[in-house]
Amino acid sequence: MKKIVIAVACAAVLFGAGDDAKRLQDACDGGDTRSCYNLGFSYASGEGIKQDYKKASELYSKA
Numbered sequence: 001m002k003k004i005v006i007a008v009a010c011a012a013v014l015f016g017a018g019d020d021a022k023r024l025q026d027a028c029d030g031g032d033t034r035s036c037y038n039l040g041f042s043y044a045s046g047e048g049i050k051q052d053y054k055k056a057s058e059l060y061s062k063a
Helices: 002-029 033-045 053-062
Strands: none
Touching: 002 033, 033 053
């Protein structure tokens, strides 16, 4: 049972992360510098999206 709870929690985090990245990208495109920074951090760390240091650097510069 414990494994099932952990698996469901992990799935929720992984599937929700893509939506978060989309929302952050939309906000960043709208001029929200905090969203640009947070999205850059996500790209740098690979949290929920494929790690991409170049994209992270671009977003940090935009922030």
